[in-house]
Amino acid sequence: MVEIGTPVSRKIIEAVDACVEFGSELALDDVTFSVMSGTMTGVVGPNGGGKSTLFNALAGVQELAHGSIYINGKSPKHARGEVGYVPQRERVNWRFPLSARDVVSLGKTGRASLFGRSTPADERSIEESLRRVEMWDLRNVLVDKMSGGQRQRVFLARALAQGAGILLLDEAFSGVDVGSQEGLVEVLKVLRDEGKCILMATHDLNTLADRFDEVICLNRHVCAQGSPETAFTPSVLEELYGPHGSMFADHWQGHHGHEGHNPDHEPGENPTSL
């Protein structure tokens, strides 16, 4: 029985044996997973583990050497517009003097939108998107003058204005202070509850359980997928981060290895959570 007003969850992303090659190097190796709508999924893994490559493949800007990716049952190239991308901060040319409103209006850009015109409907959508991420009051501020958290909200608003049902956030917390991270997470949770599918690449293992419904552990292939509490086992951690991964076994969610010992978890035992 589905509660009235609650979006019905459905499979929105599906990757089947997806492989990406750069020359002779395999960046993604038989990556298989699926993600439901109305979920917030953290993608974790080491640098060079293929997180950005996976996002590029989901967004349709990276060709697969083998396998398939489906976005709402379509190939990523045919699902363009359904995926909103919040890029890593170093991928953006901050020299460009654009206000928050300018950036969000880019979400309304199509091949046929000529002479930079916005329709009244576009204007309403831009305003609504900025209000949803609580950036309407700063709409005329240049994005290069904003904090990391504010910039990420502006890019989220752009994805919302675009009408994307899937939001990909690549290292969205990089350069964002903890307070702003929490504010951003709250916005994302509201969007998730409205039925958006949110994937975020992150390095912060300590806050996974608080922030995400699911995690995908990626080191060129999917080492594990599941809830943050169950996905990490010592073997998964070692697969992700090598022998040093075992040091995470002494951590658990909300405790960072120096705040006392978890009485429920003995060394060598599979941790139920980080």
Add this chain to the structure above:
Amino acid sequence: MTEIFAVFISPFEYSFMIRALVISVCVGVMCPLLGVYVVNRGLGFMGDAMAHSVLPGMVLAFMLGVSPFLGAIPTGIAVALAIGYLGKSFRVSEDTSIGILFAALFSIGLVMISLSKGLSVRVEDILLGQILGVSNTDVIITFSLAGLVLIIIAALHRQLVFTSFDPLGATVIGLPTRWLDYLLLVSLSVVIVVSLQAVGIVLVVAMLITPAAAGALIARRFTRVMASSVVIGVFSAVCGLYLAYHLDIPSGPSMTLVATAIFVLAVIYNQIRADQ
């Protein structure tokens, strides 16, 4: 009053000055319009390289006794496409490949000048610009090409801004970013070529970047930077034209110096505003 008339109005009793004015306004509008992209995307070196690289095409046109546009425009477009391709396709950096290409082409042009006997134009005019010598055909070609580029830049304004600001995001949303980059480079090469008679090969980069840089100091948002830069560009080009006429100096340096003076004023204005 008579003196004002002598300085500002009387030059236009000559038809060559009216032609020069049309070209100046075209250059003053088009160079900063593309210049804001050049400045904000860090393409200054590329713009300078494109200008130098069209020398062989121009010299060939003069040797054949045809309009310099017939040599410079195909060369400029070919160079723009080559630069776009080289920057993405080889294991040498973009700056390095551009540097090698432009130095080689400029050298070929200089060798052609040395070997050719009795060129119908002074080398100094090619390098520094001589706006007072333009023909009616030059005006028609310049006006038409400038208008074409203006329509393209205006029509694809949002796409070009998106591609310049966040190329990956633009690709994700479905924009043909690679083609837009090529289109911008080709437009830039056309603007450079139509500006050569006014400011010359050596100084065209100054009209591309100086008004745009000054505009960025005066205004904040991109569209306002664009508008300010165009106003500064037109003012620099027309003032430079007057200086070239009255002082009998090449038009390239005179336009450049006016633009530079405005840039210095913009720096001072920006500093005062920051201190307040």
